[in-house]
Amino acid sequence: MRIKEHKLKGIYFTDGKRKKFLTKNLVKGKSVYGEDLIRDGGAEYRLWDPQRSKLGAGLVKGVSQIGIYPGSIVLYLGASTGTTVSHVSDIVGPEGFVFALDFAPRTTRELVFLCEDRKNVMPILADASQPKTYLHLMSSVDCVFQDVAQRNQTEIFMKNCKTYLKKEGFGIYAVKSRSIDVARKPRQVFREVREELEKTLVVVDFKELDPLEKDHCVFVVKKK
Amino acid sequence: MNYIYANILGVWVFNDQFEVEDKLLFSEDDYSRILKLENGKLIDEEKQLAEKYDGKIVGNSTGYGLGKSNGKSYVPLKILAYFREKKFLNEIKSKTLRLVKKKISEDVKKDALIVQAMNQIDELDKIMNNLGKRLREWYGLYNPEFERTISDHEKFAEILLKKSKEELLRELNIELSMGIDLNNNDLLALRRVAQQLIELGKLKEDQKEYVDELMKKEAPNVLAICGPMIGGKLVSLAGGLEKLSLFPASTIQLLGAEKALFRHIKTGARCPKYGILINHPFVTGAKKDIKARAARLLADKISIAVKVDYFKGEFIGDKLKKEIQDKLKLEN
Numbered sequence: 001m002r003i004k005e006h007k008l009k010g011i012y013f014t015d016g017k018r019k020k021f022l023t024k025n026l027v028k029g030k031s032v033y034g035e036d037l038i039r040d041g042g043a044e045y046r047l048w049d050p051q052r053s054k055l056g057a058g059l060v061k062g063v064s065q066i067g068i069y070p071g072s073i074v075l076y077l078g079a080s081t082g083t084t085v086s087h088v089s090d091i092v093g094p095e096g097f098v099f100a101l102d103f104a105p106r107t108t109r110e111l112v113f114l115c116e117d118r119k120n121v122m123p124i125l126a127d128a129s130q131p132k133t134y135l136h137l138m139s140s141v142d143c144v145f146q147d148v149a150q151r152n153q154t155e156i157f158m159k160n161c162k163t164y165l166k167k168e169g170f171g172i173y174a175v176k177s178r179s180i181d182v183a184r185k186p187r188q189v190f191r192e193v194r195e196e197l198e199k200t201l202v203v204v205d206f207k208e209l210d211p212l213e214k215d216h217c218v219f220v221v222k223k224k
Numbered sequence: 225m226n227y228i229y230a231n232i233l234g235v236w237v238f239n240d241q242f243e244v245e246d247k248l249l250f251s252e253d254d255y256s257r258i259l260k261l262e263n264g265k266l267i268d269e270e271k272q273l274a275e276k277y278d279g280k281i282v283g284n285s286t287g288y289g290l291g292k293s294n295g296k297s298y299v300p301l302k303i304l305a306y307f308r309e310k311k312f313l314n315e316i317k318s319k320t321l322r323l324v325k326k327k328i329s330e331d332v333k334k335d336a337l338i339v340q341a342m343n344q345i346d347e348l349d350k351i352m353n354n355l356g357k358r359l360r361e362w363y364g365l366y367n368p369e370f371e372r373t374i375s376d377h378e379k380f381a382e383i384l385l386k387k388s389k390e391e392l393l394r395e396l397n398i399e400l401s402m403g404i405d406l407n408n409n410d411l412l413a414l415r416r417v418a419q420q421l422i423e424l425g426k427l428k429e430d431q432k433e434y435v436d437e438l439m440k441k442e443a444p445n446v447l448a449i450c451g452p453m454i455g456g457k458l459v460s461l462a463g464g465l466e467k468l469s470l471f472p473a474s475t476i477q478l479l480g481a482e483k484a485l486f487r488h489i490k491t492g493a494r495c496p497k498y499g500i501l502i503n504h505p506f507v508t509g510a511k512k513d514i515k516a517r518a519a520r521l522l523a524d525k526i527s528i529a530v531k532v533d534y535f536k537g538e539f540i541g542d543k544l545k546k547e548i549q550d551k552l553k554l555e556n
Contacts, residue, residue, distance in 0.1 A: 073308060097313045105331040112324060115317075122317040123324045126262075135299060136231040136261040137320050139307035166301055 067170020448541025477523035
């Protein structure tokens with residue numbers, strides 16, 4: 001098994017029967033959520049589980065751009081216990097920074113431990129639907145990533161992009177159609193979300209995450 | 225024109241080229257100040273600088289009548305971009321980390337202990353039941369005649385430890401046993417399971433007492449009406465005293481009957497009349513045709529009691545309990 005660099009910087013993959021994605025481990029020897037660590041010539045890589053991470057699933061489905069580079073500053077909404085956050089932290093590396101926001105104290109407790117291991121991740125305990133309540137903790141960011149299961153998640157995403165995303169910055173938005181409307185067909189929900197996004201942002205890429213995540217999709221957008 | 229922006233590090237004055245003109249750094253952490261920033265209140269340092277520079281306050285605290293703000297508040301991204309430097313980010317992180325830790329610890333109240341202890345008791349119940357069933361099957365090979373005479377697992381384990389097979393068979397007047405003979409080693413393995421079962425039983429009793437103590441402190445009124453087990457269970461089902469206190473009485477009435485409730489909503493089956501409250505003596509003691517009425521009455525009073533408990537009111541539990549008893553007597 002050989003590890004190769006992906007065209008998106010900071011991401012690696014192994015070829016074999018199935019393409020597996022990896023990121024270079026920022027904290028050597030530590031596995032965050034029980035994922036495998038793979039050594040390859042001096043460096044250590046962490047295997048990215050696409051079933052537990054919507055960004056990982058997006059990569060498997062072949063998104064063309066994520067807008068997160070080594071050195072980027074990222075606002076991550078819906079950080080939970082920090083599974084995907086840890087990979088984003090790997091990608092941005094020691095020069096970059098991640099603002100990891102979550103609403104629930106219980107999950108943020110786990111996130112705090114991650115932040116103590118990784119210098120480039122900062123926890124924020126706040127409600128993403130009110131970007132103003134964490135204005136005093138932020139800088140502008142290169143990328144906004146959002147994975148929250150809320151009915152008004154599109155509105156939350158747009159608000160945060162407006163407040164924090166720099167010009168020409170990217171946004172990644174994982175949509176759970178069932179939390180917007182259980183009854184309607186996911187495709188229809190996605191179409192409406194797209195219309196909503198296109199009012200102020202440019203949609204760069206769109207991928208449905210079936211079968212890795214049911215009724216989910218990701219949008220990659222760029223700020224005008 | 226100047227912009228005045230406050231963050232966790234200090235208050236900053238930017239000119240219209242977005243260069244820093246002046247700043248006032250906070251020397252020590254002040255939790256109340258951070259709360260003010262979070263809730264969009266103006267802090268003294270901002271006022272101070274606003275008077276000095278006659279600038280526009282941006283960020284969360286705009287629209288509060290100072291400076292030249294016009295209601296709509298936003299921070300120009302160029303100001304936020306100033307803090308992209310690594311040294312600022314690291315400083316913000318170290319301060320925020322302390323803030324988050326404080327917030328997380330403040331989030332946990334004493335009623336979280338009730339929830340944990342109640343869940344623990346439920347789990348003990350399950351474990352003891354499994355252990356008891358296994359013990360019976362095992363002992364049944366040796367002495368099936370005695371095994372079927374007693375149904376309580378704990379009592380069964382106690383007698384099994386005290387008396388030998390011969391004694392037990394004599395008591396039951398049985399001459400020929402269907403069981404096989406076991407040597408001391410085999411019996412020891414079996415007896416150790418029985419001992420564990422008894423130990424777990426003691427643990428459960430202790431935990432119940434502990435819940436009783438907690439309830440006395442945290443929810444005396446609920447305790448007076450429903451006792452430690454049902455009261456504790458209500459708190460644990462709701463997920464805390466605060467949540468329980470915000471529930472309407474009808475929700476309390478059906479706590480623990482979620483499955484039946486959703487079946488009712490989905491398929492139109494009959495709606496449940498009571499959840500966990502069915503174990504309460506007032507409901508079990510009521511005549512069949514007024515059981516639902518008793519549950520409703522009980523839930524009403526619990527709803528009052530829990531609100532009094534959560535907002536630290538006086539003790540009215542006895543009065544509420546008497547009211548229920550009086551009403552039910554009339555119904556009976």
